[in-house]
């Protein structure tokens with residue numbers, strides 16, 4: 282198989298694929314149905330027939346610009362393997378900061394606390410939280426029924442389906458009455474509409490537009506959600522929302538006008554970029 286790996290890697294390198302070596306290994310391991318590390322210990326194995334054809338076809342798709350996670354249909358997030366398809370955003374490593382921040386608060390909540398994940402996509406954030414907080418109940422919403430189907434499958438495969446309710450609808454519209462959520466998290470679309478055409482090709486051509494487009498300044502979904510927070514937040518609740526580079530001041534301005542906000546802050550990622558808006562709310566019942 283080592284000859285196939287060398288040829289494949291060279292093919293990707295010539296096509297300008299940045300991670301040519303790693304991508305080649307991931308694709309071959311996927312075709313073989315192996316963990317990637319096994320390629321090292323079984324490099325003498327002969328790969329032929331259907332498996333070889335599948336690998337060569339996958340290489341061509343990668344050379345044509347299709348992201349590896351779209352080809353293999355999965356992506357790791359929070360050290361868990363998530364199924365992805367064309368209806369969901371491929372979960373990104375930067376969203377792990379949202380999970381980390383949510384866990385700081387989630388770990389202090391009473392066991393039966395209710396958590397809400399708005400715009401769940403593949404279910405990455407909701408499933409990661411459910412795995413780390415074994416007693417909480419989570420409601421996860423999305424406007425896309427196809428995305429919710431993927432999220433449900435991920436929750437089932439990762440063993441947390443009994444604690445996540447998946448609900449279809451636009452932002453907070455499914456919740457007619459005060460819902461008493463203690464922690465509300467969201468990674469909404471936040472790319473300004475005019476910047477989508479300038480994103481990397483792998484993002485603009487392969488991630489669904491409804492998962493990217495945040496309107497004129499990228500903050501329309503946040504405005505929408507923020508306006509409804511007082512209605513659905515429980516006592517002493519938190520709202521945490523992923524934002525993009527340079528959106529911190531705008532996000533703080535949006536949230537400053539919301540009734541019941543006790544404190545609001547922007548958490549930066551390791552590169553110093555605005556990444557998570559973190560808000561403590563008095564909540565309807567405690568006011």
Ligand SMILES: C[S@@+](CC[C@H](N)C(=O)[O-])C[C@H]1O[C@@H](n2cnc3c(N)ncnc32)[C@H](O)[C@@H]1O
Nearest residue numbers: 370372400401402423424451452468469470492
């Ligand atoms: C940036 S993706 C985040 C997906 C996932 N939470 C993650 O972090 O990988 C935004 C998600 O919001 C969903 N979305 C877009 N507009 C929505 C709306 N009006 N109401 C609910 N969800 C919406 C999209 O379908 C998409 O799944």
